[in-house]
Amino acid sequence: MNEIDILKKIASNLTERKSTAALSNYEVLCNNIAFSHDLFEKGIVYLEFIIDHLKSIFNDRLSLKGDFRENECLHPFISVIPSLLLNDLEVIKKLSAYTPPDNRHGITIDNVSLLHRGFMNYNNLATATRQLIDSLVTDSYQLQLLDPKEFNYHVLLSLNSFEKYATKSIRQGLFNQEIEDALLEFRKLNFKDWKNSSITKCQHITFSNKVDHLFTNLNLVASEDIKFKNEINNLFKFSSEFTHIGYISTFFTSQAGSQVVFGSEKSPYLPSTENFSELKYQILETCINFIHKVYLPSLSSCVSKIFSSSQELVIEKHISNLVSLLKEGIKTRNNSYYFFVCSSLIGSQRIIDLPCLCGHLNKWRPPHSNSDLFCTGCGSSYNILAIEGDPGYIITGNGPVKVIGSEAPDFQDLPKEKQQEMLIKVAEFNANGSGN
Incomplete structure (x- = not known):
């Protein structure tokens, strides 16, 4: 083929109608996204708690090691680090805002177009992803x-x-006189000297260079770690195509025409809805894994350099707990679980709703026989734990679980302080190997 042949093939892809396909189980995707997004949100709450705790002990001079104390050479980092972490928190929250499961309430054949996912959706999701992965890699490097x-x-x-x-x-x-003076000093340097001067240095210029450095420093060198490192680099390249409006965006903006409508027990949906959800789920998993494999261990490394042993142990414990919360959550999400039910409901005439993780709502009907404890949607079996009284929630390795039949509010409706308190208990369970 010559250059004109290639150009014709590109043009045909931009003008011809592409086939639509939904290659995954949309119901399962929605369920997995709901679980992963909930885990992501819990991680945000706990990370916010850790940052608040760090800010409070940064003000304690005696908790700092020598070079980081006031008037010492590295003391400016005591002001810098909280700002970095708060910025990281904001970009993590932004991705969370773009990754909840689809809201299909009230969707019918007449308004199913509300579930269409096109260029704007992909662009917003990919841009938020690019900002997160770029920020967390760069800040992990600095930490x-x-x-x-x-x-x-x-x-x-x-x-x-x-x-x-x-x-x-x-x-x-945004700029005070001191930063203006620093910029003026920087501009006095020749461009070729920026990477190695009396005031600046950069040993790892590119994103992939920084990722290599992080994985090496954290001893992430096993074959599965190398595979994950490639996944991070690929996510960066993929999301960059949307952030910088690379030519791949023309493949999305050139799509036109109607889509077939798929049906399900909950509501109709479109192929583009399923395709977008598949990407959303994949991004969520990759980002959660990066946070517990790389970002949090990098923060832990920073803490060990700055704080004296007593304060270091407290912070390290919380970081370790959060790592366990995210790691175990991803690892065990759909494998084994219990339903916690108020004992007063069992044996009553009430039909008890048991929502399976596959998305199917099972009806446990009187006389509430254990032989009925399986999901007609996916075939999974599960167990019931009868709880006396109304405890509200049960703390498990996967998070706080509201007891079915309890009068307590849903977890997300609790005050932030109460959510943090419960998530700390969850993380302690995981760190101690307590399981559910």
Whole structure:
């Protein structure tokens, strides 16, 4: 083929109608996304608690090791690190906002078009993903190194680009005279010296270089770790195509025509709905795995360098708990579980709803025989634990579980402080190997 042949093939892909296909079980996808997103949200709540705790002990001079104390050379990091972590928290929250399961309440054949997923949906999801993975890799790199020159390079390079187009009001609101002086000093350097000067340094320029450094430093060198490292690099490249509006976006914006409508017990849906959900689930899993495999261990490395042993142990325990919460959640999500039911319901005339993780709602009818404890949707079997009284919630290795029949509010409706308290207990269960 010559260059014209290739051009014709590209043009045909942009103009011809592509076939629609839903290659996964949409009901299962929705269920898996609901579980993973719930786990992601719990991780956010616990990470927020850890950051708040870190901020409080940063103010305790005696908790800091020598070089990080006031008037010592590395003390500025005590102001820098909380800002980095809070920024990370915001980009994690942004991805969470774009990854909940589809809301199919009220969807009918007449309004199923509300579930259509096109360019805007993919662009928003991929951009939020790119921001998260880029921010967490860069900040993990900084947290591991705690090197003034390395940090100066990345911040000044960013500010140098940002400042050239920033409006006067934005510039005045964000830049003080000290940062202006630092930028002026940076601009005195020749471009070729930026990566290695008296004030700046960068040993790992590209995203993949930084990922290599992180995995090596954390001793993530097993074959499964190498596979995951490739997954992170591939996610970065994939999401970059949307963030930078690469040519792949033309494949989405050129799609036209009607779609077939699929039916299910809950509501109709479209092939594009299922396709988008498949990507959403894959991104959620990759990002959760990155947080517990790389980001949190990098934060732990930072903590060990900054704090004295007593404070280090407290923070390390919480970080370790959060790692366990995320790791075990991903590992065991649909394998084994119990339904916790108020004992007063069992043997009554009430039909008890038992929502299976596959998405099927089972009806446990009187006389509530154990032989009926299987899912007609996927064939899974499960167990019942009868709970006396109304305890509200049961703390399990997978999170707080509301007891069926309880008058307690749903977990997400609890105050943030109560959610944090319960999630800490969950993480302690996982860290101690208690299981459910």
